[in-house]
Structure formats: C-alpha cells, structure tokens
Amino acid sequence: MSGTSAEIRTVIVEREMAHPPEKLWRALTQPHLIAEWLMKNDFEPVAGHRFNLSADWGAVDCEVRTVEPNKALSYTWNTKDLRSVVTWSLTPSGAGTLLRMEQSGFRPDQQPYLRGATVGWPRFLESLGQVLARME
Template structure:
C-alpha cells in the first residue's frame, strides 16, 4: 500500500507514491493541462497555468456547487500545487528509471475523512495511468472493502479517551460506507416506530457488559442516546437505579450514537460513552467493546454495497 497518513503543521496530510512508466514531461501534461486533467481528476478543471492563477472546479450535477482554488507552486515539469477551498493538492514528478515517480500529497482538516480521500485518489490515479497508456477510462465508485482497509491502516478505527468533570468519555468517530438512512434501518430493524424517549433501547445499539437503561434522546436517522447501568459491588455511591434509589445497580453514564454528514458516499458515525471516575476500569472495557461493535457494523454495511 502506497498511501500514508501523516500530520504536517498540525494538519492531516495524505501521501501517495506511484511509479509510472512514462517520462515526466508526458505525465506533466496529464496533470496540468485541463483537457487531460479533467479526464481522471474528480472535477472538470479550468485554469491558466501560471503561479497565482485561479483554478475553477466543476463537480457536475451530483458533486455540489463549483468551487475555486489558486495555483500556489509551479516548477515545470517537476512540481504543481494548488488549493481546493481549504485543502492543498500537490504533485511532484521525479525521474525514475525509464519513467518517473509521482509523489502526490493532499493536506486537509478532516482526519476521519482520510480513508475516503485515499480510496478516491487511488481510483483517480488508476484512471491517470489508463489515460497515459491511451486506454479507455471507466469511472467506478471506490469499494467499501478498500475504504475500510484504509480506515484500519490509518488507525481511524481506534477510539479516544477524554477526561470530563468527575469522569471520562470514550469517543469513536468513523466514516462509514452507507448513508445515514441505511445505517439507521440496519440498527433499529423493525422497531423504528417504537423508538421514543423513555422506551427500550434496540439491541443493535448496545454492547455486552453495559446494561442499557431507557432512551433519553432520539432523532430519526440522526441520534439515539440512552443511560447505562453498572452492576457490581464497586458501583459509585451517588448513582441511582431505575427507581431513583441509590444502590449497587445505578446509572453510570450515557451512550450516544450520532450520524452526521460524512465524506464521500456515506454518513459519519460518532459514538460516545460517559462514565464516572470511580469506574475507570470500565473505560478500557468500553474502548474494546465499542471498537469491536463498530467493526461489526462496518462489515454489515460493506455487505450492503451494490
């Protein structure tokens, strides 16, 4: 795998290398001439090849509104870089054997979108190689399997732990490969109409070892939040059980599932679980349990791909 996720000046940067069996001058034309660039790049591009010149990107009917950028680096036929809104795209061509080495970098802000960016760019660079070889280009949607393999390779399947006043929060953020509607349908199954504050939590939203209480917030296809209970002799003394009385079975915190707008073709899943500092051992269990559950969900979503 030639994709690497780095952090440069506090921003995520995707780095991709490709060895191409074509001289730098030929690849340079494919990278900088709008008529050729627009055949493999994910937008129709218009520009004058001058440092500081404006670059216009037309994403087509399904890609959203047109946006602009600026050429910020130009060293013929070696380096070409421009901005795309707040992102920076840079191509560097290095002579290598009978062809050249293409070093592409994409600097952006949305770290959890990196797998979508990388899988998309792999498809684009495959198309670039077809163009250079004079072969027809067939644009296809990046596979869910490729996307999720990059999630793992970049460590984007790992959760984080945050300190909160009097406790902790475990948090996962993950780009998924299906839209929110499909994810929600999979999670709630046939119980969608019964979801309401105070009601029962569907099993798909839970993990073993953390007993769910009642739903505390719900927004269709967007949010499900519920309380969870700790069952054990070391339960915090100030927790309360379902009846409101303190005891060994008490409300320890909340679990929240949220589906937001994602990068690419799917939704962004944000899952968090809070707990009290008394139950610090449960924090590690929550990290492991939720990582496994989200991996399981991702596999189910891959199975739904066309």
Template sequence: MNDTIHVDEFLPHPPATVWHALTDPDALNDWFMPNDFKPVVGHRFQLRAAPIEATKFSGVIACEVLELQPGERLSYSWADANDPGGLDSVVTWTLRPDGTGTRLFVEHRGFDPDDAHQQLARTIMDGGWRSHVLRRLIEHLEG
C-alpha cells in the same frame, strides 16, 4: 482518568442505512447484542452480553431511550441491570452526512473517574467500541 469514550468513524454508507442498523432490533441483534429495543423515547430495554468478572459487569445492560432524532441522533442510558449502584452512563450515536457516506460519532459518558472498576470498564469498552463494535457494524453494513 477520563469519564467519556469518544469514537469517530467514517462509514461508506448513507445515513439512512446506518440509522436502520442502529435502530432496528433485528439489525442490532445481528451486529451488536441481543435486545428488546424500540426506537421510542422513554422505551426501556435490555442488551445482553458476556459477564466480565473483573469489572463486576453482570452481562445485562439496562437502557432507556433518552433522545431520538431520526437519521441524526440516538441516545440511551446504559447501566448494569444487576448493579444499581454501579455504572450509570449514557451512549449517544450521532450521524452526519459526509460525501457519499456517513460520519458516525459514538460517545459513551458517565464513568466515575474515582471508581477503579468503572475505569477498568472504560478502558475495556474504549477498545471494544473501536474494534469489536464498529467492526461488527461495518461487517453488517457490508452485508
């Protein structure tokens, strides 16, 4: 089993447009999840999603901005707010100019390879990052 999800996607939009979608709370609310995000290192925020009983996920994600390189890289912690002993992971978004668009790399690391619930969560989220999350981001960027 693996402890990291890797996604690599080309988006036909300039990095500044993609960056705005990743760091503007209203944009995030539109395509990602309800949130109280602020693009400030050290800011603690929450994302809200539907609970998933099979993985013991409460539906509330506690996050803290760990790294912010405007237009290039955003990293934040990602943990179940209601399960302090559960998943403690990090999501990193990296943007690279690519022709007239942006190459977007998403890395979600920190899944315990020895925890069956976390491995199930990784499997579910691996598909979710690739299909649901990126699809919604693309729809948002296309207006």
C-alpha cells in the same frame, strides 16, 4: 491520569462509513440488526422505551432518551454500578456518513468499565461495518 475525583470520563469513537445515514440508522435501531453487531435486545426507537441488551457476560439496562431519525440517538447504559449514556450522531459526509459514538459517565473509580468501553466500542463498530456491508 490527573484530575479531581469528580471528573467524569467519556469514550468517543468516530468512523467514516461509506453508507448513507438512513442505512446506518436502520442498523442502529432495528433489533435484529443490533443483535448482529452489538447484543441481543428488545430495542424500540421511542423516547422513554426501556430495553435490555444481553451478552454472555451479562446484561445492560437501558432507556431511550433521544430519537432524531437519521441524525441522533441516545440511551442510558446501566450495568452493575455504572450509570452512563450512549449517544450516536450521524453526519452526512462526502464518503457517506461520519458516525460518532460517545459513552459518557465513567467515574474515576470505574477504570475497568472505561477500559472495557475503550476496547469494546471499536470492536462493536467493526462488526457494525460488517453488518452494513451485508445489508441491502
């Protein structure tokens, strides 16, 4: 990859979901649902709320930054030496909702984190789709 050492990288995953934004919002903000598709957590959709995500491989320290019900959600995603931000955008579409996940803040020397996010987020979104299909 070319670029300067100051170049920050971003992972973006978009999915067309056959569900209304309100349903996706619940799956993105209710702790028991987040645990089904992402990780165990103590999330609350309140700006400034600090929470943790935990999995077999470790934990992520987070803080909610933006909460726009049924539209946008962002939080910091900090683990070891990675300082990044995850931003979710929900846009109504003819088929339901265009869901966009963007994780930004990967430094050039953080290729393992970038690779992990590039592989991991599509898997998480696949699991999210399965959770949505089961929800009322």
